[in-house]
Amino acid sequence: MSQPSWDDVVETPDELDDETAESLLEGATEVQDMTGEVCPYPQVEAKKSIAGLSPGDVLVQKTDHVPSTENVPKAVGDDATAKVWKSGDGRYRIFMRKE
Amino acid sequence: MVEELTPEEVNERVRDGDVRVIDTRPAAQYEQGHIPGAINVPLGDLPSMVPDIEWDDTDVVCACPVGQSSKQAAMLIQSYEDVEDDVLVASMAGGYEEWDFELETDAPADA
Numbered sequence: 001m002s003q004p005s006w007d008d009v010v011e012t013p014d015e016l017d018d019e020t021a022e023s024l025l026e027g028a029t030e031v032q033d034m035t036g037e038v039c040p041y042p043q044v045e046a047k048k049s050i051a052g053l054s055p056g057d058v059l060v061q062k063t064d065h066v067p068s069t070e071n072v073p074k075a076v077g078d079d080a081t082a083k084v085w086k087s088g089d090g091r092y093r094i095f096m097r098k099e
Numbered sequence: 100m101v102e103e104l105t106p107e108e109v110n111e112r113v114r115d116g117d118v119r120v121i122d123t124r125p126a127a128q129y130e131q132g133h134i135p136g137a138i139n140v141p142l143g144d145l146p147s148m149v150p151d152i153e154w155d156d157t158d159v160v161c162a163c164p165v166g167q168s169s170k171q172a173a174m175l176i177q178s179y180e181d182v183e184d185d186v187l188v189a190s191m192a193g194g195y196e197e198w199d200f201e202l203e204t205d206a207p208a209d210a
Contacts, residue, residue: 002180003146003147003149003150004145004146004149004150004175004176004178004179005146005175006146006171006175008175008178009171009174009175009178010171038124038125038141038142038143038168039142039163039164039165039167039168040164040165040167040168043167065142065143067142067168067171070171071167071168071171074167
């Protein structure tokens with residue numbers, strides 16, 4: 001009996017390739033490590049940070065919690081454009097560029 | 100799409116004993132107080148724990164802090180092959196933030 005997977009139900013933004021993600025991370029304005037954190041803390045912290053950034057600035061959230069890759073982009077809404085990088089071994093980075 | 104039940108509806112169905120509540124918050128929050136009879140399945144553990152739960156024809160409602168990740172939890176449970184299509188798997192709108200009814204602190208029997 002197969003185990004259900006988040007990948008089947010979580011709607012994530014467009015995915016970034018490794019190279020693009022790496023260069024974006026290096027140029028990020030702010031990086032938040034949300035590994036181990038669950039709803040609603042990552043959403044709250046992303047919204048707070050985005051509110052204080054300037055247009056074009058990039059916030060990156062590191063996480064190991066698949067649901068966050070949908071909830072955090074939804075939480076910042078139109079204030080930022082979000083993309084996601086997946087490591088393939090359970091690590092994710094959510095990139096949010098302030099509009 | 101996931102159906103949402105209001106806290107009032109959940110409270111009514113909990114009192115009638117015809118719904119199963121899955122509390123997806125971390126164990127520490129669950130132990131501080133949870134909907135009477137709720138089962139604690141922290142969101143991160145849900146995929147691995149869903150196959151271990153004895154699903155039957157009782158409707159299910161997922162509850163989280165603010166009513167957002169509980170929708171994902173409901174979709175995940177709904178996607179599991181052992182959960183019948185005619186079983187309602189819902190999310191509690193607004194989550195525990197909107198729950199104004201009785202809370203239980205002792206843990207019920209495991210699922």
